[in-house]
Amino acid sequence: MMKKGLLNFTLKIWRQKNNKEKGKFKTYKIYNLSPNSSFLEMLDLLNHQILYEKKESPISFDHDCREGICGMCSLYINGRAHGPDDLVTTCQLHMRHFHNGETIYIEPWRAKPFPIIKDLIVDRSSLDRIIISGGFISVNTFGKTIDGNMIPIPKEDADKAFDAATCIGCGACVAACKNRSAMLFVSAKVTQFAFLPQGKIERKNRVLNMVKKMDEEGFGSCTNTQACEIECPKGISTEYISFLNKEYILSFT
DSSP states (O other): OOOTTOEEEEEEEEEOSSSSSOOEEEEEEEEEEOTTOBHHHHHHHHHHHHHHTSOOOOOOOOOSOSSSSSOOOOOEETTEETOSSSSOOGGGOBGGGSOTTOEEEEEOOOOTTSOEEETTEEOOHHHHHHHHHHOOOOOOOSSSOOOGGGSOOOHHHHHHHHHHHTOOOOOHHHHHOTTOBOHHHHHHHHHHHHTSGGGSTTHHHHHHHHHHHHHHTTOBOOOSSOHHHHHOTTOOOTHHHHHHHHHHHHTTO
């Protein structure tokens, strides 16, 4: 029975057992949703329905903090990374952003470096390997160490470093790019250290190693269409890609 003020949707969801088998969209119906339900809460309710009423295998999808911080909830929703709202992750998206009775298409990231594990879950460990290649700083912790908060840093530099550090590594920039480039992700990780004195030690090696690893993982080149910035849930600017290119050139001097 449909209730007044509540929402009903037809869901076209990608189902795939593993990376080797072919996947396909499967149709589901869900009724009487609160407009204030989050998108992941909607999937929770659907899984309850699938598991206990239809006695089928529930839909696998990534989630963790559900506070827009962890970057786990990576989904294409109606063809857009993280859905129709701006500057939000999937877990921050609410069902009031959709029209009652609408058909919603839900699928995983589509990128070669992000192979599908199952259903809506992809393997994003390629981003972890880029971080491992250079996303760290060397600090001498032997003896008397200097508190990081005691090192004078120009406010403009600190603001840029902090802004770049808001990247949560969700991969929306890759999913939005027609070349599946990870340039926005890498530029954010390079920038957050380059503006801080603690990151100066590995500055040249960092950008060389991270760009090399990005290429090895199979990510494409930057398209300059700025789709990555538009779909980034944290609004990270493509200006950092320009900074990355500058850092890369200067690393050879």
